[in-house]
Amino acid sequence: MNRHNEILLFSGGVDSVIAYFYLNKPPLLHINTKSKYSEREYSCMLKFDGNVYKDGLPKIYTYNIKLSHFEQLDSNIPARNLLLLTIGSQYADTVYLVAQRGEDRGPDRCGSFFKRVSQILTDCHQRKIVCDQVFPSKTKQDMVSWYLKQNLPIEYLLDAYSCYSGYEKPCSTCPACFRKFVGLSYNNIEGLENIYDISKLMNSETTNNYIKKMLHNDLKYDKKRTKQTLSVIRKYRKL
DSSP states (O other): OOOEEEEEEOOSSHHHHHHHHHTTSOOEEEEEOOOTTHHHHHHHHHHHHHHHOTTOOOOEEEEEOOOGGGOOTTSOOTTHHHHHHHHHTTTEEEEEOOOOTTSOOSTTTSHHHHHHHHHHHHHHHTSOOEEEOSOTTOOHHHHHHHHHHTTOOHHHHHHSOOOSSOOSSOOSSSHHHHHHHHHHHHTTOSOGGGTOOHHHHHTSHHHHHHHHHHHTTOTTSOHHHHHHHHHHHHHHSOO
C-alpha cells in the first residue's frame, strides 16, 4: 500500500463532499462501518466517484470494519472517530476527519481530541501524524456557503447521504437530516421539498430539542451556529 502525505476520511455525506474540494482534492478513504446507514453512504460514495472521476481511475480507498454491534439507539458509536483516525493513519501522515464549528464539542470531535490522538498515533507509528478537523472556524452553513461560491455542482450536495435511518429517502426526523437541511436551506438551495418532508422535520422531536437547547442558551451550542439555525427554523414555524 502506498502511503500518502494526506487523506480525507470520506463518508459520502455533505461535510466530506465539501471538504474534498476545500482541501483541493486529496486522496479519499471510505470506511464502511456496517452501520444501519452504511450501505446508503457507500452508494453515495460510488456515485460521487463516478461523477467526479469520469476517466474511470480508482481514486477512493475503501476499508470495511464491522462496528454495528456497538451502535447505540441514537446511531452513536463510542470512540468511532478514534478508530477511523487510527485506520486513516495507516494510509497517510495527515488524516482529515471533518468536525466543524458548532458541532465540535463532542468528546471525539473537539480540538483537544484531535491533538491528543495526533500525539498518540505519532508515538505509535514513530512518524509524525496529524489529525485535522478541517473546519474548526466554519459552521455547516458557512461550509455550504463556501462551496456555492466556488460554483461547484449543487447536485453533489443534494445527492450526499446524511441520515441515520438507512432508508433510501431521508427520514426527516433524525439529527443528520436536520443538520443537512439547515445547512442547505440557510443558503437558499432549491429542491429540498423533493428530498425532505419539511413539515415533519420542522415539527419533529429532533427539531424541538434543538430549539429548546438553543433558546435556553445551552453552552453546548456556538452562538453563530445558533443564530444561523434559528433563522432557518423561523422560515417554517413560529418560535
